[in-house]
Amino acid sequence: MPAEVIKRKVTQREIIVAEKSGQLVGYLCLEYLWSLVPYIALIWVVEDQRRQGIGKTLLCHLENVLREQGHAALYSSSQANEPVPQSWYRRTGFEECGFIAGINGVKIGEIFFRKNLSYLTQLIAHRETPTP
Numbered sequence: 054m055p056a057e058v059i060k061r062k063v064t065q066r067e068i069i070v071a072e073k074s075g076q077l078v079g080y081l082c083l084e085y086l087w088s089l090v091p092y093i094a095l096i097w098v099v100e101d102q103r104r105q106g107i108g109k110t111l112l113c114h115l116e117n118v119l120r121e122q123g124h125a126a127l128y129s130s131s132q133a134n135e136p137v138p139q140s141w142y143r144r145t146g147f148e149e150c151g152f153i154a155g156i157n158g159v160k161i162g163e164i165f166f167r168k169n170l171s172y173l174t175q176l177i178a179h180r181e182t183p184t185p
Contacts, residue, residue: 069114071098071107078102081111086128091119093129112145120170127170133162142166 062068062082071079079098086092093115098107119127129147131138147166154162 066118069111071111073102073107079107079111081108081115083115091115091124091127093127096129108141109145116168116170125170127168128165129168130163130165132157133164139164 059068067083069081069083070077077099079096079102081093081097082095084092084094093112096108096111116127127147128150129142131142133152143166145168147168149164150167151165152162153165154160156163
């Protein structure tokens with residue numbers, strides 16, 4: 054991503070970063086479809102920092118900000134051949150809501166996910182989710 058785009062996104066609060074001991078360990082890049090619908094374009098955590106809750110913390114922060122702004126849902130997507138990100142989205146409360154075939158060049162589709170941001174919906178989903 055060009056530096057000027059990053060600078061604009063930081064100014065517009067469309068990038069959330071995670072730091073640990075002064076080091077960047079992850080970030081989330083937000084887009085708005087049709088300038089209205091919040092969409093996670095990218096969420097990334099440094100490989101040796103994964104599975105420590107950093108991505109989930111970034112997501113929770115974003116959800117709280119979006120709720121305060123009055124948004125009812127959050128969207129994202131994953132390539133159809135990427136089971137690990139798909140599993141993460143499902144574990145964090147997203148549900149599949151669509152598919153576009155062949156969008157990624159070599160006939161790989163994109164699975165779209167939606168998460169309801171209603172506090173009540175999240176509470177009910179959390180209660181229905183069995184604890185490991």
